[in-house]
Amino acid sequence: MGIDHFRDIIDRCFISPDHKFSITGLPIAHQFTHSGASTVEALKSLNAAFLICLGSERYPHYPSARHFLTEGRPKGISAIVLELYRLGTELIRDEIEEKAKNDLHFDAVLAETARWLEQQPKGFGPELIYRRIWEVFFPEGAALEGDKNRHVAELRETRKVTITKLNPEPVEQPVEEILLTANILLTTPLSDSVEALHCVSPELIGDVLKVTEEPQRHWYDHP
Structure with missing residues (x-):
């Protein structure tokens, strides 16, 4: 089954026993079992539980991670992230299963990659492993x-375009009509305490605190 191979790949890539680093160098087990009280530490623990739940059920921390995602009752931004991960876990599994069922090449890639990682390719450099x-x-x-x-x-x-006619409403005032932006992603601070906003201009602190109380409407990946 494609989903089983996918879960094996998750285990090999992100999760490893005995709190050792996985192939990708992420100490997921340690992040889940050694969560601190801060918001950042709580989010790390949520992220670790999410990855563990995407992996196989034979992993020792799977039951506790599953319980953490399904029964957890965090507050603030952690509650928002928890709902995202709860939904994401099911959607990702369904999507992988459907993709593997309808795409034999992808199903074969899952199976071959899982077998290759199972052999613990210690003699290969990181470039080949990541590839x-x-x-x-x-x-x-x-x-x-x-x-x-x-x-x-x-x-x-594939990115070629064909011009069939002139724009009926061409740009006439570039300075006023074209907005140029930098490649930057902005978000609110993780903490909603005033002390954590020391880098924010005093006149903006009130507005920032109001925004942190709003529900998150959008999630974005790196552009």
Whole structure:
């Protein structure tokens, strides 16, 4: 089953026993079992529980992580993140299962990657290991390995546009009509205490505190 291979891959990539680092270098088990009282530590623990629940049920911390996600009652931003992870766990499993069922190539990639990671490829460098992992989580990136010039040409070809007519409402005042922005993602502080807002201008603190009380409407990935 595709989902079983996927869960095995999660185990090998992100989770490891005895609090040792996994292949990706993330101490997920330690983050889950050694959570502190701060908001940041609580979010780390939630993130770790989410990854553990995406993995196989044979992992020792799976029962407690599952209980943590399903029965946890955190407050503030942790409660919002918890709801996201609860929903995300089910959606990801359903999507992987459906994808593997309808895409035999993807199903084969899952099976082969799981077997390859099971062999504990200690003799391989990180580039090869990450490339194999990318075939599951970032196939577009994995496909860029090899003949880069050919891939660049193919990418440019797919991004070509055909101009069929002039814009009936062309830009006439570029300074006023075009907004140029930097590649930056903005969000609110993790803590809602005034002490944590020392870097915020005094005239903005009130508005920032109001925003932190609003429900989160959007989630974004890196652009």
